[in-house]
Amino acid sequence: MTTGDAAVKVRDVSHQFGEPGDPQFVRALLDTNLDITRGELLCLIGPSGCGKSTLLNMIGGLLAPSAGTVEVNNKLVRAPLPRDIAFVFQENALFPWCTVIENVKLGMVFQGVPKSEQDARAKKSLEAVGLKDFMNHYPAQLSGGMRQRAALARALSLETSILLMDEPFGALDEQTRMILGEDLSVLLAATGKTIVFVTHSLGEAVFLADRVAVFSARPGHIKEIIAVDEPHPRKPSFVTTEKFGKLRNTLYGLLHDEIRKAVEQSAMAGPGS
Numbered sequence: 001m002t003t004g005d006a007a008v009k010v011r012d013v014s015h016q017f018g019e020p021g022d023p024q025f026v027r028a029l030l031d032t033n034l035d036i037t038r039g040e041l042l043c044l045i046g047p048s049g050c051g052k053s054t055l056l057n058m059i060g061g062l063l064a065p066s067a068g069t070v071e072v073n074n075k076l077v078r079a080p081l082p083r084d085i086a087f088v089f090q091e092n093a094l095f096p097w098c099t100v101i102e103n104v105k106l107g108m109v110f111q112g113v114p115k116s117e118q119d120a121r122a123k124k125s126l127e128a129v130g131l132k133d134f135m136n137h138y139p140a141q142l143s144g145g146m147r148q149r150a151a152l153a154r155a156l157s158l159e160t161s162i163l164l165m166d167e168p169f170g171a172l173d174e175q176t177r178m179i180l181g182e183d184l185s186v187l188l189a190a191t192g193k194t195i196v197f198v199t200h201s202l203g204e205a206v207f208l209a210d211r212v213a214v215f216s217a218r219p220g221h222i223k224e225i226i227a228v229d230e231p232h233p234r235k236p237s238f239v240t241t242e243k244f245g246k247l248r249n250t251l252y253g254l255l256h257d258e259i260r261k262a263v264e265q266s267a268m269a270g271p272g273s
């Protein structure tokens, strides 16, 4: 799909780690093309090792593609763009020796936000994720779900138009991630941000996404894109609808063969395939 106003344009992107012949050589991504529309939430889903994080890191300018280009807000990505993009990673993204609010402010320090604005912005984003009462706690004093809320608050406080989330709820139990998903849907519907969200959970993808991009086994490329035509914020009852079940089943069908291929690949051929 091509859109004039795409926030992110991925063009013929391939990536390999190492050189052919190296024992560690991996062809991670192959000829990937993707346009991410401004304001949409796009989920990336696919077998482990298919290149989802690699693609996210290239969009975020943390990694340069071996071939092809990535554009963000009509700029060619050559390095991180902290004014355009904020990241939320899976876990352990908080400094344990800083309180929650200090952790949130650190992101703004790196982005160069004036000191006079940092306190108000940190409190506003902590309020948005429901953590204002815990701003003086240390990460070790929080539950896993609360830590991820804090990491989200840090990303929100940067006020970027794009948010990249790499399995942000991946280390959490099913109930906690369900509630976080519901809260995220409400929160993000209000922000109008463009979000790329990597998940292994089919249900999470259908619940959150405007579109779900399904990756093939390695070398990864986008096998199919499924649209989830349901307004935001999504109601918790969406999960119990026939529409939700059908979309989840479609994703399961698309993914199943790729996951089996990926498992056989790693059992038979090792990483250098």
Ligand SMILES: Nc1ncnc2c1ncn2[C@@H]1O[C@H](COP(=O)(O)OP(=O)(O)OP(=O)(O)O)[C@@H](O)[C@H]1O
Pocket: 017, 018, 024, 026, 027, 028, 046, 047, 048, 049, 050, 051, 052, 053, 054, 055, 218, 271
């Ligand atoms: N820095 C690196 N050096 C060498 N190989 C790497 C590096 N990072 C990733 N790879 C390899 O590239 C492939 C794609 O990795 P990537 O982390 O993008 O997969 P993923 O889809 O995010 O997987 P998961 O779902 O398990 O997080 C994997 O085979 C991985 O081993």
Ligand SMILES: [Mg+2]
Pocket: 052, 053, 054, 166
């Ligand atoms: Mg990953």
